[in-house]
Amino acid sequence: MRTIPELIEKIHARGGKVTPQRLAIYQALEADTTHPTAEAIYERIRETMPTVSLATVYKTLNELVAIGELRRFDIHGVSHFDPRTDPHAEVVCLGCDVIMDVFSPAAVPAPSIPGFQIVGQTQTFYGYCPNCQNVQQPLD
Amino acid sequence: MRTIPELIEKIHARGGKVTPQRLAIYQALEADTTHPTAEAIYERIRETMPTVSLATVYKTLNELVAIGELRRFDIHGVSHFDPRTDPHAEVVCLGCDVIMDVFSPAAVPAPSIPGFQIVGQTQTFYGYCPNCQNVQQPLD
DNA sequence: GTCGCTGCAAAGGTTTTGCAAGTGG
DNA sequence: CCACTTGCAAAACCTTTGCAGCGAC
Numbered sequence: 001m002r003t004i005p006e007l008i009e010k011i012h013a014r015g016g017k018v019t020p021q022r023l024a025i026y027q028a029l030e031a032d033t034t035h036p037t038a039e040a041i042y043e044r045i046r047e048t049m050p051t052v053s054l055a056t057v058y059k060t061l062n063e064l065v066a067i068g069e070l071r072r073f074d075i076h077g078v079s080h081f082d083p084r085t086d087p088h089a090e091v092v093c094l095g096c097d098v099i100m101d102v103f104s105p106a107a108v109p110a111p112s113i114p115g116f117q118i119v120g121q122t123q124t125f126y127g128y129c130p131n132c133q134n135v136q137q138p139l140d
Numbered sequence: 141m142r143t144i145p146e147l148i149e150k151i152h153a154r155g156g157k158v159t160p161q162r163l164a165i166y167q168a169l170e171a172d173t174t175h176p177t178a179e180a181i182y183e184r185i186r187e188t189m190p191t192v193s194l195a196t197v198y199k200t201l202n203e204l205v206a207i208g209e210l211r212r213f214d215i216h217g218v219s220h221f222d223p224r225t226d227p228h229a230e231v232v233c234l235g236c237d238v239i240m241d242v243f244s245p246a247a248v249p250a251p252s253i254p255g256f257q258i259v260g261q262t263q264t265f266y267g268y269c270p271n272c273q274n275v276q277q278p279l280d
Numbered sequence: 281g282t283c284g285c286t287g288c289a290a291a292g293g294t295t296t297t298g299c300a301a302g303t304g305g
Numbered sequence: 306c307c308a309c310t311t312g313c314a315a316a317a318c319c320t321t322t323g324c325a326g327c328g329a330c
Contacts, residue, residue: 017304017309038295053312058295060310071266074214077320078294091253102251111242113231115270123263126211130255157284157329178320193287198320200285217295217319 001083095132141223235272
């Protein structure tokens with residue numbers, strides 16, 4: 001996701017409007033590395049804007065995804081959002097669904113897929129975080 | 141996912157039973173590189189076993205995931221299943237959700253995350269397939 | 281014969297949609 | 306002012322769950 005002034009300009013250029021709700025959502029997303037769910041963003045925004053609706057949050061997030069400013073992915077049936085759209089690596093805990101950015105050990109060249117236009121990439125590692133190793137060992 | 145005879149042995153070793161429904165699901169999954177949804181597997185199995193239920197398909201798939209023989213991931217709120225559990229790369233079309241395995245251009249070393257136990261990994265590329273480039277260009 | 285599995289139906293949770301009222305540019 | 310956006314509520318969807326009957330071993 002780019003900076004908020006740039007984002008505002010981009011929204012305007014597309015004929016969109018920057019409402020207080022949208023601005024609050026942009027600010028909530030900015031530099032949020034926790035891969036929040038729509039619900040999490042909704043709760044955070046409600047602290048300062050109690051009348052906002054979850055539907056509005058979804059609509060705004062989906063718009064950002066559509067214009068390539070936000071990445072959306074699902075973990076166990078729940079959507080998460082990531083303002084980082086550059087290549088990076090993540091680890092997902094199979095036990096508790098926590099998602100963390102990790103320092104990617106290697107740059108990854110884009111594959112050549114004829115006719116396919118690549119706009120982003122992530123490297124995803126699946127495993128068990130320290131907490132969940134105690135509870136649920138992966139079975140053999 | 142390992143071969144069906146090996147899978148049967150593993151299920152038995154865990155005290156499980158290999159019913160005709162399960163066997164049909166194992167066979168449907170074997171070497172399926174299309175990253176099918178539960179629904180897709182259900183439809184395929186119904187052709188030869190019309191009385192099977194979607195709940196049974198889910199239960200069986202979830203069991204395979206739990207014992208590490210199947211990978212499960214969600215795209216736009218729908219679960220997909222992949223019998224390939226080795227590290228590999230995939231491309232996901234942001235327009236139509238089609239998922240394809242791609243030949244990974246480089247082996248990727250696992251990152252060092254203290255206390256985190258890595259059990260699998262994929263490299264995911266996001267983009268637009270030839271069909272969807274005509275419909276929805278990623279906006280700039 | 282036992283214990284696990286199946287199939288049905290209903291529940292549970294997330295995300296989307298329709299629409300009247302509100303408001304940014 | 307016009308078009309876009311909001312908020313509400315309902316709908317749509319996928320997935321899980323409870324349970325009685327069935328069947329693998």
